[in-house]
Amino acid sequence: MTYLRPVQFVDTPIGLPDGSVARLAGGMQWFAAYELVDGSTRRIVPVAEVASESERIVTLHARATALRRPLTLGERTLRLDQPLVAGILNVTPDSFSDGGAHVDDPAGAAAAGIDMAAAGAALIDVGGESTRPGATAVWEGDEIARVVPVIERLARSGAAVSIDTRKAPVMEAALAAGAGIVNDVSALLWDDRALEVVARTAAPVVLMHSPDPRDGGHGRVAYRDVVGEVFAWLEARIDAAVAAGIDRGRILVDPGIGFGKSLSDNLALINGLAAFHGLGCAVMLGVSRKRMIGALSGEAPATERLPGSLALALRGADLGVQLLRVHDVAETLQAIRVWRGLRDRALAGG
Known part of the structure; x- marks a missing residue:
């Protein structure tokens, strides 16, 4: 490779x-x-x-x-020439960090998403099925019932929304409800109809790497060069998406931190993030509160991983990541605004 x-x-x-x-x-x-x-x-x-x-x-x-083209989502435009923040909004009982916080409460979930948008989140990423290791699969009807009422409320508020799902019926229902982006941890491989749905709707899509996307994404493999192997896998998925009629400029990639990867693999991927710009697509980094932070900090529980999450977000910004997917929106945005001030000053030559 x-x-x-x-x-x-x-x-x-x-x-x-x-x-x-x-x-x-x-x-x-x-x-x-x-x-x-x-x-x-x-x-x-x-x-x-x-x-x-x-x-x-x-x-x-x-x-x-090459400059990444902005993403037009209805009346909203996401510019990709600087790092943006996507707020994570899980409507599940069992997500690893915030599961249960908003389950069976679409109004409360939407209010939390609106608060994220008011704090400066460019995108609210809504998910109705946990993708943590060992999570129970959710029937698509239940997943739709969880996410659609939340997405409808967020869309009415003017927020830009993405749907975090592997299932074509959930993608269709969410896009019809007002979501503008599909975020698929299986890179459109879990559901045989997913590729067609994204191509037909012309929705931007995030393709995430995992070693076994049809089996949950957490199988462990031995990488010789994790950056090169993930790069090659994502390049093949981009080619498949383009061949199916998806505009390359509407594809984003995610190296899949924590999905079937060791701590060493995850660290190598984060340090190698700049390589993924060679795919010609915007890059999303989703590492907020993840297990690797606990592994590097005395096994801090998920709710105590904000400092580590910020350190990784800033590393991503340094290496050109366009979209940071996080739980702690206000805190991450403050860090990015300070980072942006430093970059502005440096670029001016002083």
Whole structure:
């Protein structure tokens, strides 16, 4: 597998020779070189020398540096040239962090989502089935009954909404209720009709990696190069989606932190996030309150993982992630606003 990982980041292109640095995915980061990974071979390629490399490398470079098109969701537009926050709204009894908080209470759930939007969340990600390890599968009718009343209320409030589901009937019902994006942890592989639904509705879609999407996503495999293998898997899923009629500009990717991956795998993926811009799609990072934070901090329970969640969100922002999926919206937005101020100042050359 051949891929590029942007390295040698610089604060600003001001004063540097033309062509010596490139802008990452049209965002706020500039870098001077790539680590070119080709199987077991790794070498550094300056940005200025990419044009002399193979056609594959030139294509990856073009994708990594291209501005991501905004997503138009009805009357809302999500710009992807800076990190945005998606608030997690679970309407389930058994999600790992906040399960049960809003089950059987669509008005209360919608109010919580509206509060997230008022705090600055660009998107509210509504889910009606837990995807934690060992979670019980939910019948699609029950999942629809959980999410649709919440989505209808959120849509009426003017919030942008995504539906976190693997099931085609739930996608259809949620989109009809006012959701604008499909977020599928199985990358449209769990339900045989999911690919057709997304293509027909022209909804933007998040394709997430897992090693066994048809069996829950938490099977453990041994990776030799987790970044390269996840990159190749997502590239194949993007190609399948494009072949089915889905516009590449409406595809987002998620490396699937915590899904069938060890702590070492997760750390490597987070440090390698910049490589995924070579897919030419916006990147979502979902690591809020996840188990890896507990593993690195004395097994802190899910409700005590805010500091670790913020550290990972800021790392994602540094590496160009466009969408951060989080539980703690206000706190993450404060961290991102401070980060944005620092980047603005650095880009101005001081």
